[in-house]
Amino acid sequence: MNILILGAGYAGLAATTNLAGRLRRRDDVRITLVNAEERFTERLRLHMTAAGRATAELSIPELLKDSRVRFVRGRVTGLADGVASVDGEPLPYDKLVFALGSAVEAPDHTYTLNSWTEARALPQRLTGPVVVCGSGLTGVEAAAEIAEAHPGVPVTLIGREAPGASMSVKARAHLTAALTRLGVRVLSGVTVDKVLPDSVVLDDGTPVPSDYTLWTAGVQASPLAARAGFTVDDHGRIVTDESLRSVSHPDVYAVGDAAHIRQRYGVMHGTCQGGMPTGVHAAMSIARELDGKRPKRFRFGYFHMPVSLGRGDAVVQFTRPDDSPRRAYLSGRAAVRYKETVTASPWPTFRRMLRMPRSASFWTHGGRYTR
Incomplete structure (x- = not known):
């Protein structure tokens, strides 16, 4: 069984590390992760990078060095049934996790925070x-x-x-x-x-x-999915069923910003808060399929909206599951500490998932995901 994961952002790395942890004793399963860069991009800190602030250098190969995941640095140039092309090299798959995210389509004479x-x-x-x-x-x-x-x-x-x-x-x-x-x-x-x-x-x-x-306006998903014949929405996102499988390609899971995921309150919007649980759910679903079980329905509710306002200030708006604001919020130093905890949490979480027992479930309780 070849499992191929395209993209190592928050959702893609969540899927990779969760799968690697769950399946580390399965000799019949091979996991390959493809990403354009070896450095993990902390999108939650890119505004700091743009302002000239130093941020940590987080190495994806270093993270995965003691796992059985094969890391391939390269750009995905094509996708067909059962095969992805990475810089011209064909990579076959039995299950695919599409996590290539989204980017701002910017006019000339501008800078972006795409990477x-x-x-x-x-x-x-x-x-x-x-x-x-x-x-x-x-x-x-x-x-x-x-x-x-x-x-x-x-x-x-x-x-x-x-x-x-x-x-x-x-x-x-x-x-x-x-x-x-x-x-x-x-x-x-x-x-x-x-x-x-x-x-x-x-x-x-x-x-x-x-x-x-x-x-920073006008986000669009990778055009690769549309070119490959997937059913996509107006933003190029792969339309998924309730378990995050593509409605047109059931062997493909779409996660994070690359996925059009409908919940009772509407279509999810792209955030780390929602992206990581989609990656975890895809990993859990693939593990269930390998055991001959049906994937479960994905359910997600928003919890907060943390916003940095420089290094010494922030505001955190707590939300209802549909992302509408509650009365509760944090501001000032308390919000700064809260925001930094949230921003720093993905990397140690990835490490923990690589070591977790097969039966563990991150961010799940009765099928509902929260952050």
Whole structure:
């Protein structure tokens, strides 16, 4: 049995380490993980990288060195029934976990946070105005981090919605006050018409000076699945059944940002919070199939919305399972400690899953996943 996992982000590594732990005594199973880089990208810290902050170098081969997982560094260039092409090399599979994630489709003259390398490309010494396009949580974190790390550099945050629009009134007020304190200019209710080398032009024709434009809006999944004939949604995500199997290719599990996963409250949106449980569920399901059992239904509820506001401040909005805000929230130093605990937790969790007993189940209780 050849199990192939494409992508080593949060969801892909969760699937890999969970499978490796569960199946480490199965001599008839071979697990292969494919990723473009040996470094694990902590997407939750990419706003820090963009601002010039140092982050840990986490090696995927080092993590897997004592396991039986084969790691292949390369880019997936093609996918057909039972075979994936990685830089021209065919890799056959019996079960596939598709975890290639998503990326921002950015116009010319912009920087992105699609990877550590791209985030690192933003100059470490900023000498002119910065514009962050996209007022979602990624854009907010990036704008706050850059403004704090580069005092005196004008930072503008542009978006269709006000920052923190999905938060409660009090949590949103703290976020807004933090951006004001850091000197971030916020332009909400507007869209970008075009990006030029020295400015961003709004939809009403207004130019906003920008020497460095960071684009965080408009996420799209890898086009590989659509090219291979999978049933996908408008964002290129593989449409799954209730157990995370592709509705068109039942030997393929889709996880994380690459998957269109419907729950009772709607379609899940891509986060580490939801991505890792999908990887764990795919691993559990494959293990069940190897035992001749049917995969179980995947159920997930959101729990929180942690947002960094520089190194010394943060806000954590606690949520209902459908991601709507509760009244409870944290702010200031308590939120910083909470956010850092969440951000740092995946790597030691991967290590624990490699050593776990076969019967263990992470983040599960009665079939429901939480973080």
